[in-house]
Amino acid sequence: MSILGRVVATERKPNTPHEFHFWTALDSPVGIGTIVRVESAQPVNGALPVVYGVVVEGFGYTDVETPLHEVLGYDGAPGGEAGAPTKRTEIRLYSAAVLRHVPEEPLQPVAMGTVHLASDEDVAVALRMDAYLAPGASTGIPVGMYRSGATSSPVWLDADFLLGPEAAHLNISGVSGLATKTSAVEWLLASIFAHFPEKKGRVAAVCFNVKGPDLCFLDQPAAKLDDADRALYDRLGVPAEPFKDVEYYAPYTAKGYALNTLRSNEALAHNVKPLTWGLREVLQYAEVLLNKDDVDAKADALIDFIKERVVDQTFEDPKYLSTAHTVQSFGELERWFRDLLTGMEKQNAESWRTHHVATIRKVRNRLTNISTRCRGLVTDDGTVSDLPFGEFRDRAIYVVDVANVEADAQDLIFSRIVSTLREHLEKRSLGVEHVIVFVDELNKYAPSDGPDTYVRAMLLDIAERGRYLGLVLFAAQQFRSQVHRRVVGNSGTALFGRMDPDELATPGYATLSPATRTKLSTLEKGQLMVRHPHFSQPVFVRFPRPAVLSGREGVERFPQAAEQTLDEAVTRALRSLDRSITLEWVKESIALAEEDEVLRARNRTVQTRPDDVKAYFRGQLKRRVRAEPADARPRQPLKKSPTDDPYGF
């Protein structure tokens, strides 16, 4: 391979074991991020050392000592340049950070030698990928293509360091709107699903769609995928097709008619399922929604009492309660509170079982308020429609659409789903051994400052211990500096798209050279800087457009369904179970029912998925006698009134 440059070292700019300098011809293809190989002619311990490095800084200058000399040379007229018959001697000098020494010992300053563009094999050695790309035992997951000049080499992440157990988690940073974060995750999930070794177990992903329609069309093919993208897919061994197994979950809207998601087009309804929880599910995570300043130790004790002694069992207290209560829903809990407080008032009691009446009133207020704050997610009647915990499928994606949900409900959904995933993984009962949890806007859920929330504590726990369980966090945010340092610090792999210059000025990026920071602030779409435990230095890669329909294109191709009436919403929900159900049948069936009752019947039907949908649905509605018109015929009185009756009329 031709010589690209030569190593140079001066007293002012000496080479070290971790950095060296080299010069090249002016037209060389070297740029920031280029990987090079240095061959030295000076043997060490009988072997000629080879050093691999990545270019992190570039300098160019001429023999002009001061700019004033140039001014003098052209008599202050810049236009005179064209007349200069000779170009000044100019240099391209580059600094490279060492990726690897071969042999590793003794670790010496980089010796003088010739510099060459890295080949495919060189890239693999330089990034230590040779350790995990052995044929038959590869744990490589392609993350993109490294390109420089004529070199185009796949860059692989080590699955053991991406999904555990050695290291885990992925963090993506980048400014919004440049198709970096979401696109990178979509691409990487496809890559993982294509390359994750079967012997390492099954893997699935749970993605929280926190804004817009970003993740709403993962099962639809991309509108535009050009030849260059397809070539990248081919080279990296990933099929250029949408995800085959995707399920969507979304709570209902506040009205409760339709699911609260932008994926509401009827053509896509087949794999969109409601996400609804009842009292039992929510009470487990009540602390997510309850402000710690609001709920003190006393209130906490009462909540615990209710969880352990009241919910899901028959509770009797003849002294204060008028009847036995079986509390299984928020509605029943409210009735229990009302009965208890009435009983206490009657007996003029200030406390009940050590709980002061004020505490009871406060807890009642906070708990019953949850169903209002999380309307659409939390059901009064206890109907549960959840992710298929225990039946997760290999290479499946479960998207939880919380984009249009209130912040409180988002927190609740996130906490409960992740905690439940963790519980199942601990018991090895989830259905898969590895779960990737993708969450965007991490700076909102795990901020570096602000109060200590349940969600943040949980994210910290996943970041620090999740890898042992197979619970892997893929998180994204605009500003990495605003995310809790223990969360980003525990991410074994980090991807950086185009970055905001202000963000790059924060101390977290001080280890990057100015040129690398500049490159980061000007990255094109589809380019990433990758940090991975095997790579001594970050490397730049290019990844293909995701093979799935983007959110923006998706909402154009599959417009959101118009707002539905109750009849239409029920019809649509039931038709996903039985195509013979018509709007007329639904109208006739629910004509006499209350709205709450209809919604409850629909929810139970959708949850149960009975064989006979029509019969089941009607069975959920209260039986009512149909009203009939009054008979107009005159009735004969049983006994005539006496005509002389003075009181008659």
Place this chain on the structure above:
Amino acid sequence: MPLESAAPAVRAVGEPTVKFGAFLDGIQSSHTEYNGRNGVPIVGGTVAAVIRRRADRVLHAWPGSPKILHAFYAPFAIIGESAVAWLRTGGIELVDTLERGDPPEARHPMELLALARNAVQRNRERLEVELAEAWCSSEAEPLFVDGGISGARNASQSELAVGVVKSHRTLYATPESLGVITALAVGMRTASFEIRPKHRTTVASWYLRLRDPRGRDPLFGLVRVEIARDSWSADRADQVSRWVLAERAPVSLPDKRWSTMAYGIRDCEEYLRAHL
């Protein structure tokens, strides 16, 4: 001897024109390697010369250059045969600094040192001449030579070699014409004259002002141009002057001789320094 009428004494040469295809220069360095018996200096000297050819405004070493010569310079008759034999074991060329017939008696060490330096300079000039001759016999573009060309027998008679002398230890001027030279304005040249050096070739020459001397010394930006005598004509003197004027940019700063040094010559020197 004047080649042109002294009236007018100065002439405007016209707009600069880029024509030179290459630049020739040489450098030398010397230092005392050993002090022999009786303080006789044995000098190590390195000389080098290069032609830097210009293509697409970029300078490259012309094939066959640079020429580099490392040698020891010593007065053989004084240091004795055994010392000469010992020096030969180093495998480096040896140069006798004494002229044939010089008496081999003891001399002042500084005189011997000056003899050695002169020998080094002669070798440098020899390499320059070799390159100039080679260029003129094989190329078709004008060659910008640093210094005079009269020492090169063939090149000094070629239309291609143009010598540009920056230093003016010798001023070719009568008391009357000295004022003309020092008052020369930018882009003007003096009337041409012939130079007939002893043991060298006769050349045509004139003074040319490259840069405005106002506020500087009278010789600021002043060069003397030499071309082959037979190729001279007034028009050609103007033409060559335009070529030389075109080489004012880029300036050769930070070299102290920047007012008279073409950038191509500075490039030759930098190139050679990097090789020595």
